[in-house]
Amino acid sequence: MQFFKWLRVRVIKLSNWVLMAMTFTLVFFSSLIMVIIEPETFTSLFESLWWVMTTVTTVGYGDISPTSVGGxxxxxxxxxxxxxxxxxxxxxxxxSFGAFRRRKEEGLLAYKGNGHIVIIGWSRKAKFAIEEILQTENFREIVIIDQLKKAPFLHEHVHYVKGDPAEQDVLMQANLQEAAAVLLFADGSIQDPLLTDGKTLLIVTTIERISPEIHSTVEILNEEHIKNFRHVDVDEFILSNETISRLAVRSAISNGISKIFSQLMSHGIGDNLYEIPSRKEWRTYKDAFEDLLQEGATLISDGDKMDINRRLNETLYPDSRLFVICDKETFDKIKRKS
Known part of the structure; x- marks a missing residue:
């Protein structure tokens, strides 16, 4: 008994590659030796292999078995x-499967994909952002970076990397260089807006140094701090406190306007805001406006230019970023035609 206990402990301590090599060697050797010992029963190497596999896996069909003493x-x-x-x-x-799952949940695995969206900083806002991304583009892969013990959001398209996002190694683990965009939320655990925006600036600086071409959207608490971000190439700023305050004022002045904003910002039921590509046959904004109107969509802007009604006769370029208001079915039809 002591021998078998010692042998079992020794075998368990062997590396996976050594164990696999030993297993394949044993199976192949056993298949070969049974053909030699008892050729009348095991007429081919495949017959012998079949018996060996059913034996070592304790299936034991009994359709073939050795009859000689040696066998x-x-x-x-x-x-x-x-x-x-x-x-x-x-x-x-x-x-190994269990260990892989644990390492993934604990954010210890590097992400190897590309075209994904990196979300830095876990919060309720980050959760809503992920849900919106999955609802809008259910094929999009998402990587969360935070310092939580386990993944805060479990989904087949959502991955987690644990670590300080201001460190280059952590951003590299999220494969930031191959990402399509990064969304950075302010750290809600810091009470002082100055310190919060300071941490955000440190992270953004690291991001732009590693991947200067990536599209970055950053949440800032204090509008006055934007000037401190001028030396880094941030694409878009979100002033969360200012946005909420202004929306509240608009809602108080014009009853129901908050519902319009909410619907346009979330791809739920009804008409929503979508970006569409320009078409070759559209020479002016008027061409695009009238065609889209016939298809059930309303063209409202080219990027941040929302004065389309005063630009109808201006030239529409192929790289224009056109935004329309329509329902999901209409948007899908427009995409197929573009």
Missing amino acids: RIYAMFLYIIGIGLIGVVIGKVVD
């Missing part, structure tokens, strides 16, 4: 050694 003696050896070895291998495989 049965070797079968007893295979029962003791082979079944134990296969059991250890199966256990190792199961453990």
